[in-house]
Amino acid sequence: MEMAVVSFVLYLLIIVTIGILSAKFSSSGLAEFFLAGRKLKQFVVALSAVVSGRSAWLLVGVTGMAFTIGAPAVWAVTGYISAEVFMFIFLGKRLRRYTAMMDNLTLPDFFESRFKDKSNVLRILSVSIIIVFMISYVASQFEAGGKAFSTSFGVSETSGILVTAVIVLIYTILGGFLAVSLTDMIQAFFMIFALLILPIVAVVNAGGWGEVLAILQNFNPKFLNPFAYSVGGIVGFLGIGLGSPGNPHILVRYMSIDDPKALRKSCLIGTVWNVLMAWGAVFIGLVGRAFYLKPEALPGGDPENLFPYLASTQLNPFLLGIVVASILAAIMSTADSQLLVASSGITRDIYQKIFAKEKTIPPRKLVLISRLVVLCLVIAALVFGALAKEYVFWLVLFAWGGLGASFGPTLLLSLFWKRTSKAGVIAGFVSGTAITIIWNQIEALNNFIYHLVPAFFFSLFLTILVSLFTSAPAQAEAELESIKAKYRQKSKKP
Amino acid sequence: MGFATIFGLFILPALIIIVSLGLFILFKEEGE
Numbered sequence: 240m241e242m243a244v245v246s247f248v249l250y251l252l253i254i255v256t257i258g259i260l261s262a263k264f265s266s267s268g269l270a271e272f273f274l275a276g277r278k279l280k281q282f283v284v285a286l287s288a289v290v291s292g293r294s295a296w297l298l299v300g301v302t303g304m305a306f307t308i309g310a311p312a313v314w315a316v317t318g319y320i321s322a323e324v325f326m327f328i329f330l331g332k333r334l335r336r337y338t339a340m341m342d343n344l345t346l347p348d349f350f351e352s353r354f355k356d357k358s359n360v361l362r363i364l365s366v367s368i369i370i371v372f373m374i375s376y377v378a379s380q381f382e383a384g385g386k387a388f389s390t391s392f393g394v395s396e397t398s399g400i401l402v403t404a405v406i407v408l409i410y411t412i413l414g415g416f417l418a419v420s421l422t423d424m425i426q427a428f429f430m431i432f433a434l435l436i437l438p439i440v441a442v443v444n445a446g447g448w449g450e451v452l453a454i455l456q457n458f459n460p461k462f463l464n465p466f467a468y469s470v471g472g473i474v475g476f477l478g479i480g481l482g483s484p485g486n487p488h489i490l491v492r493y494m495s496i497d498d499p500k501a502l503r504k505s506c507l508i509g510t511v512w513n514v515l516m517a518w519g520a521v522f523i524g525l526v527g528r529a530f531y532l533k534p535e536a537l538p539g540g541d542p543e544n545l546f547p548y549l550a551s552t553q554l555n556p557f558l559l560g561i562v563v564a565s566i567l568a569a570i571m572s573t574a575d576s577q578l579l580v581a582s583s584g585i586t587r588d589i590y591q592k593i594f595a596k597e598k599t600i601p602p603r604k605l606v607l608i609s610r611l612v613v614l615c616l617v618i619a620a621l622v623f624g625a626l627a628k629e630y631v632f633w634l635v636l637f638a639w640g641g642l643g644a645s646f647g648p649t650l651l652l653s654l655f656w657k658r659t660s661k662a663g664v665i666a667g668f669v670s671g672t673a674i675t676i677i678w679n680q681i682e683a684l685n686n687f688i689y690h691l692v693p694a695f696f697f698s699l700f701l702t703i704l705v706s707l708f709t710s711a712p713a714q715a716e717a718e719l720e721s722i723k724a725k726y727r728q729k730s731k732k733p
Numbered sequence: 734m735g736f737a738t739i740f741g742l743f744i745l746p747a748l749i750i751i752v753s754l755g756l757f758i759l760f761k762e763e764g765e
Binding site: 310313317320321324327328452463464465466467503504506507510511514517518521522 | 735742752757760
């Protein structure tokens with residue numbers, strides 16, 4: 240156990256040090272605190288974009304799901320990985336270019352500039368959606384942190400939740416976006432290592448892949464068939480990928496790269512990372528089932544405990560410490576990015592752009608306010624987490640779906656369809672959020688298909704329909720074309 | 734191990750990587 244604590248503490252020291260070292264850079268202004276001054280390199284952006292989107296859901300949710308349903312769990316990871324391939328190449332590049340030209344720091348900033356909205360309706364609506372879903376998302380990450388701590392080190396869940404929250408708070412408040420991105424990179428290494436080493440060691444300990452296959456075939460011949468699942472279930476799993484283009488904590492990663500053309504390299508790095516982590520998680524679930532044919536064999540009979548429990552029985556203490564660190568890494572790499580996005584919504588979008596519009600506030604003061612807002616958001620997430628005791632997996636999917644359905648279709652159309660109108664975007668925001676909440680409340684609908692799929696397509700349909708009946712911003716076409724032209728000129732310069 | 738298993742566990746992840754590699758090569762000269 241001591242060795243496990245040593246490797247875990249080592250991990251914590253690294254990320255807190257990064258937070259301290261990034262503090263000076265991040266204190267100079269909002270662009271530095273919330274977007275690292277748009278100076279990040281392709282490797283950092285690739286790993287940061289990938290692990291910010293992969294929360295505890297991948298490590299404890301997907302491993303538990305593969306343990307429960309078997310190979311059909313591959314569809315749950317295929318959807319988002321495929322979506323993110325196209326986001327890196329197409330959406331990310333366009334978003335980075337437009338937001339840099341318009342000096343946008345946040346997604347609400349982008350919507351306001353794109354639709355020349357003087358009424359603040361788009362800004363207030365989008366910030367409200369971000370805050371509501373992000374707080375439940377962060378709360379679920381803290382809950383998962385508590386669970387991981389209590390399963391691995393025997394401390395109470397409440398203490399685990401508080402430790403997770405305090406560590407994230409320290410480096411996020413100090414180092415802002417730069418620290419969050421650099422720690423994401425370190426966390427990406429912990430996560431991929433743990434997700435690959437555990438299934439390899441477990442297969443070897445089980446007597447080889449042939450032995451694992453034989454046990455699973457004997458247990459249930461359909462367990463290893465990815466197609467042995469309902470069509471609605473497979474479509475719902477693939478539909479998880481529709482969430483990626485609407486989750487602001489992933490999107491801001493693309494906005495922070497120094498050269499938008501480098502996103503194609505980020506795509507390759509990020510996809511390889513995504514695939515290895517995801518299939519590692521699926522293999523852990525499958526191999527875990529060969530070890531524990533009955534779920535009751537797991538602590539609390541909970542499949543979500545498989546990952547830390549299997550690690551504790553198969554790995555040496557030092558590697559076990561890395562596995563525990565990897566769970567915390569997944570949790571922190573997501574929660575930190577979400578806290579910053581939510582903080583930017585309040586500081587930049589509400590305070591600076593609405594309440595203090597006429598005033599000139601020193602950049603350092605704005606950063607100080609942003610840091611205080613991060614602190615308040617952590618407290619809000621802790622309170623919400625204490626009130627809403629739901630399964631981590633479903634709380635994450637609720638927030639992921641809500642953000643995906645509200646921002647995904649509206650952002651895609653805003654970037655790729657000049658005819659998109661402000662009224663259309665408002666319709667998309669409202670319908671995406673409403674369908675997510677309503678669908679989630681009705682059990683029969685929820686069992687039929689994951690709410691993101693109908694909510695996304697309904698929001699997409701309404702945005703198009705309302706846009707067709709209302710007028711798009713007069714200068715939209717010219718503006719988008721001129722931005723393209725400026726970049727063409729820039730790229731021609733030696 | 735049937736084809737479905739091999740597809741789901743090995744071919745599918747390889748396919749995704751190949752697609753991203755294809756896009757990486759395809760957009761090499763894209764200056765826009």
